[in-house]
Amino acid sequence: MTLKPITPNNNNMSRRVLPGEIITSWVSVGEYKDILLDKSTEGIARVAINRPEKRNAFRPQTISELCDAFIRIREDPKIGVVLFTGVGPSKDGKFAFCSGGDQAIRGSGGYLGDDGIPRLNVLDLQRIIRSLPKVVIALVPGFAIGGGHVLHLICDLSLAADNAIFGQTGPKVGSFDAGFGSSYLARVVGQKKAREIWFLCRKYGAKEALDMGLINAISPINLLESEGVKWAREILQNSPTAIKCLKFSFNADTDGLAGIQELAGQATHLFYTTDESKEGRNAFMEKRDPDFSESKWLP
Numbered sequence: 001m002t003l004k005p006i007t008p009n010n011n012n013m014s015r016r017v018l019p020g021e022i023i024t025s026w027v028s029v030g031e032y033k034d035i036l037l038d039k040s041t042e043g044i045a046r047v048a049i050n051r052p053e054k055r056n057a058f059r060p061q062t063i064s065e066l067c068d069a070f071i072r073i074r075e076d077p078k079i080g081v082v083l084f085t086g087v088g089p090s091k092d093g094k095f096a097f098c099s100g101g102d103q104a105i106r107g108s109g110g111y112l113g114d115d116g117i118p119r120l121n122v123l124d125l126q127r128i129i130r131s132l133p134k135v136v137i138a139l140v141p142g143f144a145i146g147g148g149h150v151l152h153l154i155c156d157l158s159l160a161a162d163n164a165i166f167g168q169t170g171p172k173v174g175s176f177d178a179g180f181g182s183s184y185l186a187r188v189v190g191q192k193k194a195r196e197i198w199f200l201c202r203k204y205g206a207k208e209a210l211d212m213g214l215i216n217a218i219s220p221i222n223l224l225e226s227e228g229v230k231w232a233r234e235i236l237q238n239s240p241t242a243i244k245c246l247k248f249s250f251n252a253d254t255d256g257l258a259g260i261q262e263l264a265g266q267a268t269h270l271f272y273t274t275d276e277s278k279e280g281r282n283a284f285m286e287k288r289d290p291d292f293s294e295s296k297w298l299p
């Protein structure tokens with residue numbers, strides 16, 4: 001039996017477990033049209049683009065739903081790791097993470113939703129994922145192309161099936177991502193390789209992607225989700241605050257003041273938990289001068 005890594009209303013308890021497979025129980029959350037959102041009781045969420053017949057290309061509605069799902073996850077203190085993937089296979093048996101913007105609804109100035117307004121709202125999603133105070137792991141079961149390639153790139157970690165295919169197509173289809181899609185790509189794979197990827201628009205297999213540092217590991221497609229759960233469980237053993245601060249430290253190195261703001265926000269969170277900080281708040285509320293004499297100027 002071939003297991004689908006992602007199926008709507010997936011009930012793992014009725015599936016046959018493969019040798020070495022790790023499973024978790026998913027509960028579906030929210031009513032979405034273009035995506036699926038599931039949570040497990042062990043602190044993992046799963047977000048999947050659900051347009052397999054279009055190789056999971058996104059339209060404005062897909063992106064709005066993804067933003068909503070990631071913001072829900074951000075607000076849930078029980079979730080520490082998100083697996084971000086694409087539903088598959090499609091009727092022709094192929095898998096995709098995402099093939100970028102849906103070219104069929106690309107108008108002048110952006111992608112057109114039902115309201116006829118042109119949007120490039122994938123940029124909002126990129127920022128939400130980057131600044132999510134949780135670990136986001138892309139599970140790439142097939143194609144990660146164009147804007148879909150950028151989406152796996154901006155995730156914290158990427159795990160790919162052995163049949164996965166990566167690439168940018170912008171210069172072929174009249175598009176480009178001059179933000180994370182190019183500059184951050186160069187940070188990940190180096191300037192020469194990033195220019196090759198964008199200028200030639202070639203496609204790269206999973207082994208090539210691993211060799212250039214674009215992904216973290218390869219697994220057989222039937223075990224891709226299992227591998228994601230395994231990595232998530234290992235991360236969840238570790239200190240949430242340490243992981244969050246490390247994520248924002250990595251971001252601060254590349255994201256300028258916006259990255260420093262995220263890291264600084266975590267420092268403020270921690271400071272609020274101290275007696276020193278609480279004394280400042282209490283003094284204001286009690287209409288008296290603050291007394292910081294108990295706080296030491298430690299080296």
Ligand SMILES: CC(C)(COP(=O)(O)OP(=O)(O)OC[C@H]1O[C@@H](n2cnc3c(N)ncnc32)[C@H](O)[C@@H]1OP(=O)(O)O)[C@@H](O)C(=O)NCCC(=O)NCCSC(=O)CCC(=O)c1ccccc1C(=O)O
Nearest residue numbers: 054055057099100101102103104143146147150169175177
């Ligand atoms: C992914 C492919 C390589 C897969 O090839 P193959 O297996 O042969 O399948 P196909 O027969 O081509 O496709 C099957 C079916 O899906 C439809 N489809 C696939 N991809 C798209 C798509 N992106 N848009 C619309 N439809 C798609 C295809 O038409 C077929 O449908 P039928 O009805 O059966 O004919 C291959 O499909 C492929 O190359 N796809 C296109 C990849 C691509 O060029 N994507 C767009 C890149 S540009 C982009 O994503 C912009 C993103 C963006 O919004 C942005 C904006 C501003 C700044 C940055 C960005 C950013 O890049 O993020």
